[in-house]
Amino acid sequence: xxxxxxxxxxxxxxxxxxxxxxxxxxxxxxxxxxxxxxxxxxxxxxxxxxxxxxxxxxxxxxxxxxxxxxxxxxxxxxxxxxxxxxxxxxxxxxxxxxxxxxxxxxxxxxxxxxxxxxxxxxxxxxxxxxxxxxxxxxxxxxxxxxxxxxxxxxxxxxxxxxxxxxxxxxxxxxxxxxxxxxxxxxxxxxxxxxxxxxxxxxxxxxxxxxxxxxxxxxxxxxxxxxxxxxxxxxxxxxxxxxxxxxxxxxxxxxxxxxxx
DNA sequence: ATGGTTGTTAAACAA
Numbered sequence: 057x058x059x060x061x062x063x064x065x066x067x068x069x070x071x072x073x074x075x076x077x078x079x080x081x082x083x084x085x086x087x088x089x090x091x092x093x094x095x096x097x098x099x100x101x102x103x104x105x106x107x108x109x110x111x112x113x114x115x116x117x118x119x120x121x122x123x124x125x126x127x128x129x130x131x132x133x134x135x136x137x138x139x140x141x142x143x144x145x146x147x148x149x150x151x152x153x154x155x156x157x158x159x160x161x162x163x164x165x166x167x168x169x170x171x172x173x174x175x176x177x178x179x180x181x182x183x184x185x186x187x188x189x190x191x192x193x194x195x196x197x198x199x200x201x202x203x204x205x206x207x208x209x210x211x212x213x214x215x216x217x218x219x220x221x222x223x224x225x226x227x228x229x230x231x232x233x234x235x236x237x238x239x240x241x242x243x244x245x246x247x248x249x250x251x252x253x254x255x256x257x258x259x260x261x262x263x264x265x266x267x268x269x270x271x272x273x274x275x276x277x278x279x280x281x282x283x284x285x286x287x288x289x290x291x292x293x294x295x296x297x298x299x300x301x302x303x304x305x306x307x308x309x310x311x312x313x314x315x316x
Numbered sequence: 317a318t319g320g321t322t323g324t325t326a327a328a329c330a331a
Contacts, residue, residue: 069323118323257320
């Protein structure tokens with residue numbers, strides 16, 4: 057079972073890339089972020105023609121998440137308890153017996169800002185929600201654009217990014233509290249080449265110079281992590297004409313594998 | 317080089 061995440065930075069602009077990538081990679085689940093469209097504009101028919109189901113939670117201009125899947129999504133949620141948030145950043149569903157939570161984590165703009173405080177609060181509430189999900193679902197995956205680089209090795213220039221947004225200690229601690237619930241960063245379950253990132257700023261030729269951060273993550277419950285056979289970053293879409301600033305991250309799970 | 321680019325939506329805002 058192949059599960060992927062991709063911040064597409066406008067599904068209107070990136071639909072062709074997404075459909076091409078689905079055709080090439082054939083994932084069972086693709087979690088999208090920043091689709092930037094209202095639900096009435098969602099290109100459902102295009103996904104159906106490609107052989108996929110889709111659920112989505114969108115809004116005008118900003119944010120917006122979607123789950124594209126071979127199998128239908130059950131028990132869908134678009135909000136969580138104790139978090140009043142008009143921004144469409146959360147989409148949960150059960151697909152093929154796996155509980156999936158697609159997140160577009162608040163960016164936070166700048167350390168110390170109002171948006172930064174909101175990011176930490178938002179992460180607290182989402183962490184509490186995930187604690188409940190983990191009690192109900194042994195097979196659980198939370199994935200998306202976390203807007204946090206977990207460690208300095210996930211940052212092209214740790215000195216330049218020291219205590220800056222996406223890398224600050226409080227953000228990393230919030231991510232660690234989430235992971236401490238019993239979630240593994242699938243990418244780090246395996247040996248990986250150094251300097252592998254999932255996002256590069258459009259500015260200053262960031263991709264060409266590999267000035268990136270690894271902020272797009274796939275976190276799996278203990279039972280799911282045991283089934284994870286591979287996790288990688290697919291840089292191919294970032295090399296295309298008019299790319300998203302993010303590229304897909306993919307994890308493969310052997311769902312038939314018996315937990316030992 | 318506190319710059320640079322992209323997307324949405326109408327000059328600014330978010331990332």
